[in-house]
């Protein structure tokens with residue numbers, strides 16, 4: 001079952017991202033996790049830079065694009 005907010009067109013990309021996340025840890029799961037949802041633009045910028053080291057960057061970016069994530073969070077190295 002998909003969480004609320006995952007569009008049908010993004011369902012496969014969501015599944016791909018969840019499968020990838022089960023195999024690794026990512027910067028957004030670390031001690032600075034709050035940066036990815038921060039109201040502070042500098043923190044979101046720092047989060048986006050940390051995404052560049054993420055092993056699932058391309059998969060995360062593909063999901064965010066497919067789901068048109070626009071809530072000001074950082075996904076796949078971009079502030080949406």
Ligand code: SF4
Nearest residue numbers: 028051054057060076
């Ligand atoms: S690319 Fe996605 S999964 Fe990786 S740190 Fe950034 S937001 Fe998290």
